[in-house]
Amino acid sequence: MITKLSHASVYVLDQESARDFYVNKLGFDEKMKIPIGEDVFWLTVGPKGQSDLEITLMPINKGTMFSDEVSQQLSNLVQKGTFGFGVFECEDIYATYQEFKGKGVEFTKEPTEEFYGIEAMFKDDSGNWFSLVQAKKE
Amino acid sequence: MKEDIHPKMYLYKRIVEAKLFIDRNYAQKIELENISSEASFSKYHFLRLFKQAYGKSPHQYLTEVRISAAKRLLEKGDAVGDVCYAVGFDSIPSFTRLFKKQMGISPKQFSLAQQKTAEQKAKQPFQFIPNCFAESNGWNK
Known part of the structure; x- marks a missing residue:
């Protein structure tokens, strides 16, 4: 039985x-930053208050499993905003929206x-998009 | 930003400013009454709106920000006494008590554990990376 998502x-x-x-x-915490090659890190972050999830910021280009051709294709797709990676929850969406917009x-x-x-929906600096939700209170 | 996203967006802007003020100035002596008056709120109104937006009081949030900053400094190997004052706490006993309340261990224990982890990361980095990632990327060869 799967009990949780860790990475x-x-x-x-x-x-x-x-x-x-x-x-x-x-406002995430950096959880791990381990050098694994020239300018390549095992780099994980996660929302403050969720200690059991690490989001790995995986580089596309350097020292990865992808060929140069695939790296280029994947970079283009990411930049075009092709990929949506998940839903983040917040306590109050208007305050979070206001803060993020300001940044x-x-x-x-x-x-x-x-x-x-x-x-609401937003993009990261690469082009990946996320949903930001203030869940309906029961 | 369009003003019609929420009819009380002007209140949100002031609450967010207060939160960002704490983010920027946590290392200083912060009087929460000053923040509420700068944000043009009564103390009661400010506390209520802040808690509504962030799920915790401004004081609880300030303590969390300070503990979070303390963790970063302790991870770097700074001394507990130095860290305490660097992040805005008045005394080492109150810093230790609040740190332990939030983290479950004392700042000293946290610091020692982090040093040990840092040494392990330096010696055997792939113990900290799920093997599926290391292997498929060829990092562990």
């Missing part, structure tokens, strides 16, 4: 820029009432 990967164009985005704009986060959907709560 999830997001493909990023530049690890250092992605780290800055997730830590300084979204320069690009939103593709403003907070909108949905049947499951209030949802």
